[in-house]
Amino acid sequence: MGLFLKGCDWVITQNHDREVLRNSSISIDDNGTIRDMGITQGSRSDEVIDCRGKVLIPGLINTHTHLSMTLFRGYADDLELQQWLEKKIWPLEKRLTGEMCYYGALLGAMEMTRTGTTCFVDMYFHMADVARATGEAGLRSILSYGMIDPPTQEGKERERMSSLKLLQHIRAMKSPRISFALGPHSPYTCSEETLLWCRKQADKENVLVNIHIAETRGEQAKFERDKKSREINYLDKIGFLSDRVLAAHSVWLTKSEVKLYGKLGVRVAHCPVSNMKLAGGSVAPLPEMWEEGVPVGLGTDGPASNNSLDMFDTMKFCALAHKSHRWDPTVASAQRVLDMATIDGARAIGKEKEIGSIEKGKQADLVLLDLKEPNMMPLHGKETVVSDLVYSASGYNVSTTIVDGKVLMKDRKYLRLDPAKIEEGVSASVRRLMF
């Protein structure tokens, strides 16, 4: 059975010409691809969704998070980063089980479904459990096991085995929506050997390498002291950087390092909210990245350092952070930022042929927002819709979320997830974690 989205007030296609359709319908094949657009009726067997009073947008893409950290949301805020990690987060992370990560990921999946995110890139532990949660939720994802090198050679090999096991696990799931990436945590927590192993495996398996780069001033300074080299120089010199690398953060880059990203095709997951909250200093050089053609997506980062997974919130923070940093209100326009959360995000994770825009033949990852909520009124025209999405919308204006043509939430009701079961599982996990 296909799906017929009938009479959307507006459709923000995010196609090449950034076309915006008025009073338009979309039909979706039962295999989850967009069959037709701008039509008046679907096929007889289609399930019909009434889209009057709604705007349809491509599902948002969160290019960097640690989903199971929902468990730590609000647990330890307003602290110095190292204090937060060493005193609060790391001791708890040691006690995490697969079951806990499963429930944490389900809670995150519920929040993303609720707030219009249909695809995410994750790095954490117990990733087979995160994969199970993602599969049940019906979301699209790229999952990586976060490799942190212990001092021993045996430990390092265990990290690599964990990565390969996750790869095999995900391939065995045979889900068209769940894919694998390598996840060396960072240049300062992984050895040169591990980084190069990841690079080689990524080429062999044709997957991305998800890594944190140049997040804070402190990290950058320590790296230079320890290795007598800047992070980017070091990664370039050892031959790690390539168009397989999805570099989260990338705040502390020089102009020539941004040029190098552009030349090598390095991809970026920009996380403005987390950068501001953890106060690592400065603001990522976004206009420079655009100038060098770097594909930049948006990420919320983990829910312990944001603390929400609402990509609408992240869009507004992104636009305003760059305007205020540059003292220039024309920087990071609403359209440009919506691009980052949709088609540019798809480009940043190598999925631009599949998702990121509403076009015939693409997968139907789609989100409906309610235009009858007061913050979405009035609508002056095409530009206003995009402005409202970035500067005024909340993820809680989302009414319906669709991935691969499957309706995950309709009129704010979850069709796959069981909120009561998730709440119970999360509460039990937190009780076991904290006491």
Next chain:
Amino acid sequence: MGLFLKGCDWVITQNHDREVLRNSSISIDDNGTIRDMGITQGSRSDEVIDCRGKVLIPGLINTHTHLSMTLFRGYADDLELQQWLEKKIWPLEKRLTGEMCYYGALLGAMEMTRTGTTCFVDMYFHMADVARATGEAGLRSILSYGMIDPPTQEGKERERMSSLKLLQHIRAMKSPRISFALGPHSPYTCSEETLLWCRKQADKENVLVNIHIAETRGEQAKFERDKKSREINYLDKIGFLSDRVLAAHSVWLTKSEVKLYGKLGVRVAHCPVSNMKLAGGSVAPLPEMWEEGVPVGLGTDGPASNNSLDMFDTMKFCALAHKSHRWDPTVASAQRVLDMATIDGARAIGKEKEIGSIEKGKQADLVLLDLKEPNMMPLHGKETVVSDLVYSASGYNVSTTIVDGKVLMKDRKYLRLDPAKIEEGVSASVRRLMF
């Protein structure tokens, strides 16, 4: 008939000790004051609201906005301030009628009710119509007519007459919720004579003076060029500054100017979102203001320069803007920022004896948020609730809004406002404005 809020999971009192109550009930007198707290049952005639699964907080206080500018929401974003004002906003504002401002204010009131703001300070035109909308909506407000001196003496006197007419109009309404403030727009749009007239009237009528001060770098530079004095020096020299002044923005202050604010008792409405979006440069010296004991509230500013009226959004921006500006994650903690939106906001507008916290004898301006939404889970304890409110909540998590003991929205249904009528009135206003 009184009101009995039964079994709130959490009550964030914001009283002197910032007490947080667990599984607690509140009873409210029919005159709108809080009768009792922490009790198990109300009086027999009370209307009962089931508050299980909810957190109760004081209604949020928006200390600076221009409500009717909802009509311009999203109409002209990503522009330089002067271009925005001169090319886009001012030509439209000339065409505004009282009817349009009425509907614009109703839309804003609906958004505030929806997102948990119960009191606001407004400055705009056609303020009798804004007062009518506010009265119908049941919100608490301080309303000021925005005085901008024309070149002629006759014009200046007309502005003063408009202010006095609004004062008389509001007093004649005899609403305990609607009060008046003088509203000289700024030191660069009002003459010395007008500013001093406002100061004198404020003393005489025992009201606040609502004014924009030191908002942007450009304004500050131009003022210094024109008057050979910084704004604050000038305002101090002419004897304008006092504890009657509510100074919106106040971004471009030196440390000694902040000290002067503290010494004179000047109040501040801090508007972080608008400051970032319009990119006027820098960040208001909030920690310095706190050190000097300046009462600082939060404001959204007008919905054309934010573009939302959601104070939860403004709280998160406030916390993160100051953390990132100072490269210090401990600055502007969640508790401190919640204070700004509640009890400190009340202090900033001289209403701390009436509202801003949940205490016996205070007016019942109260808001319930739904703890079953995914972004509000899990709850680790008292500190987490406050963290979640500031870093994770959206105004759309609000389920019930109460002002003066009257329920304005219950379970997301408006009890006073008619959304369909507001939408129709706003659409008609926008059509007449734009064509």
